[in-house]
Amino acid sequence: MDIAKVIVDVPVRSTDRPFDYLIPDDLKLWIEVGSRVAVPFGHRTVQGFVISLESGEIGTMPGLKPVQEVLDLLPPLSPELIELAEWMSRRYACRRISALQAMLPTALKGKAERLISLGSAESDAAATEDELFPLFAEPDQEERSITEFVAKHGEVSMKQLTRTFPEAAETVKFMLRRGVLTESQSIKDKMGKKKLKTVELAISTEMARGLLESFPARSARQKELLQFLIEMEALLPLPLKEVLAVLQISAGTVKGLEEKGYIEIGEIEVYRDPYRGRDFKPSVPLPLTPEQSHVYAAIARTLEAQSHDVFLLHGVTGSGKTEIYLQSIQLCVDQGRQAVVLVPEIALTPQMVERFKGRFGSGVAVMHSRLSVGERYDEWRKIREGKATVAVGARSAVFAPFVNLGLIIVDEEHESSYKQEENPKYHARDVAVRRAEQGGAAVILGSATPSLESYHAARVQTDIHFSPVLLEMPSRALGNELPAVQVVDMRDELKEGNRSMFSRRLHAALAERLERGEQTVLLLNRRGFSTFVMCRSCGYVAGCPDCDISLTYHSRSDNLRCHYCGHAEPAPKVCPECASEHIRFFGTGTQRVEEELGKLFPGMRVIRMDVDTTTEKGSHEKLLNQFRDKKADVLLGTQMVAKGLDFPDVTLVGVITADSALNLPDFRAAEKTFQLLTQVAGRAGRHQLPGEVVIQSYTPEHYSIIHASGHDFHSFVREELKHRKSLHYPPYCRLILVTLSHEQLPVLLRLAENYALNLQGKARQLRWYGSLDKLSADALDMLGPVASPMPRLKGRYRFQCIIKWRGTIDAIGLARTVAEELEDSVRDKDLQISLDVDPQMLM
DSSP states (O other): OOEEEEEESOOSGGGOSOEEEEOOGGGTTTOOTTOEEEEEETTEEEEEEEEEEEOOOGGGOTTOOBOOEEOOSSOSSOHHHHHHHHHHHHHTTOOHHHHHHHTSOGGGOOEEEEEEEEOHHHHOTTOOHHHHSTTOSSOOHHHHHHHHHHHHHSSEEHHHHHHHSTTOHHHHHHHHHHTSEEEEEEEEOSSOOEEEEEEEESSOHHHHHHHHTTOOGGGHHHHHHHHHHHHTGGGOSEEHHHHHHHHTOOHHHHHHHHHTTSEEEEEEEEOOOTTTTOOOOOOOOOOOOHHHHHHHHHHHHHHHHTOOEEEEEEEOTTSOHHHHHHHHHHHHHHTTOEEEEEOOGGGOOHHHHHHHHHHHGGGEEEEOTTSOHHHHHHHHHHHHTTSOSEEEESGGGGGOOOSSEEEEEEETTTOGGGBOSSSSOOBHHHHHHHHHHHHTOEEEEEESSOOHHHHHHHHHOOOSSOOOEEEEEOSOTTOOOOOEEEEEEHHHHHHTTOOSSSOHHHHHHHHHHHHHTOEEEEEOSOOSSBSEEEETTTOOBOBOSSSSSBOEEETTTTEEEOTTTOOEEEOOSSOTTTOOSOEEEESOOHHHHHHHHHHHSTTOOEEEESTTTSOSTTHHHHHHHHHHTTOOSEEEESGGGSSSOOOTTEEEEEESOTTTTTTSSOTTHHHHHHHHHHHHHTTSSOSSSOOEEEEEESOTTSHHHHHHHTTOHHHHHHHHHHHHHHHTOTTSSEEEEEEEEESSHHHHHHHHHHHHHHHHHHHHHTTOBSOTTSOOSSEEEEEEEEEEEEEEETTEEEEEEEEEEESSOOHHHHHHHHHHHHHHHHOOTTOEEEEEESOSOOO
């Protein structure tokens, strides 16, 4: 093959296509589909990905530039992933390079670096000073110093050169123009492989023993080191750092022995293991209940046939879905194939990792955002190099570089966190189904509260993308009952004079658990101390200067913070508008609940888990271990405490405010509320002790709260589907959220109107446009343009349109074409148009 078709890492629309490059003879054995290469592009060197190879005659390809370098010995992307990226580009209206970059760890997102080396004259040892410095009879000292520095290192980065000679910019430019120095570019990754210095004997053990007797007294430390290496011969080479620590010797002692030729200092490559030093208790397969056996048998048939199928596993909390996952993975691994397990980021708890590490040991690679860049890179390398057979991680783990994938599990498949909110705006569940289809793998979508789209597709079997086989487990694996749920009407509490954030029932239940030594989980899906700050004299509300939302008060730092753009400012002591001292804090956040618990129950030990307390690495594990070891009575947190936790002594779950998500301008508000309440209720009474759930609400009559209190998923689905069908929302159609933003509101309003009119006009020409009320299978309708629910964010005004469509029409392609035509016609760099296909949030 002579030509590589390359997608270059230049994220603009004009480069969203393959470019042809010649493959030099010395690289032909190394370049494959999926290789990462450095290629010339204009006047610079950029990173690119080979998406195909072609043959051709050199004479017919004038002007083609050659590939400069192959950046990896093994291609980081398989042909299967290259094809998947092409599919993602079409499905999610994103650029190809965005899809390809999403598949790689951050460490491999290389950028070009300017490198300086000696020019051809300078590198010639016989060159005279007149040849090197033709414009000067005597080169000055600065030029000599620069030349000596570059000659010593062979090649240095421009950053390193300017750091060493900060005042020599003009001299370096002059030397480059004269050819004394030359500049080149190379792609450098953000993170390389970790190297560990080692020490070992450079002579035979017999010779080393003979030398011990002749060591002079003044070299006692060197003799001690040599004796140690002889004794540890079976374990050589040893990490140098550990040897220095064990023997309490200096690096000079080691250097002295090396100079004598007795020992050798080398380097070995090591993996950054985020779980190094951790012992995971081995686990064995548990006997399955009749319900579990029925489900496992259906999955096993597909795995044994090595065919593609999608299963929707609907099992109540505590029904034993994880054991089904583990035994299905074991069957897959026994066949010599690999498995991927996706879990929501907030549910990727140490408990979850422990279950998989305990069953599959070092064959498990864990990939999530709380690892360092280097740790994530090494976990990814374990997979690519065949040292792991199971990958457990958040949404990006769907791109794990396995070559013989047999099973993909999407746990808590309903979770909106599987949808990426930045480009490429992919949904990991749908990508998992597509990837499994490519390689003939099975997919398990598991949840106690499946998304309505997945559940409806399983029931009616008419979805054109996937129609999963429905498997249900309505009982808990241990035979215990689901916890009793009591809904408290907080309006009645106010009428009775209770102005506390805790109802009388929840207060009494907390006191009972404290007295019995049992544990409680409290959910409040809002961090901070209070929701907003208002002046009671003039009505002023502290707002973010760059976003149209109120600021949240955080008591520990005594500041106001925007949870969208990060703006922070000191909390006012008086009103900025009227100078009144009547500044008050309204609403309730996790910090405030923690403070109130301390007042009501002196001595109660509370662990708070939210974004503010879990920013440090390892903080999740530390806090959950403390709770598991019963060093706290209450685990208080946002939705991160609602999933993936299994503690035997948790007998009470309290939901402070169940209505927080119900009033959001989102058609999924009722569904998300039902899912969250059901999930957090499932944390109680999972073992021998019975559980109780107290849900506090100001709208207890809402059907999502009524059905959640009865653990009645099917009744909720029936009622919610009626509303969705009447309003033409998913699963009865699909959506594209088009968001246009600009710094000037009048300009944005005009452009948003243009976009809507152009799209409607093209849809009418294609006979697509019309109300979804009609019985036509192919139909497209549009809502808007209107101001977004959050009309200004980070200093930019925002308008949106919602495209509804059903059938086989190419609505995604139409929306993308109209957006590109608008950008080309106005040529306004400040205009930004975002397309979100199948959005999970409409904010």
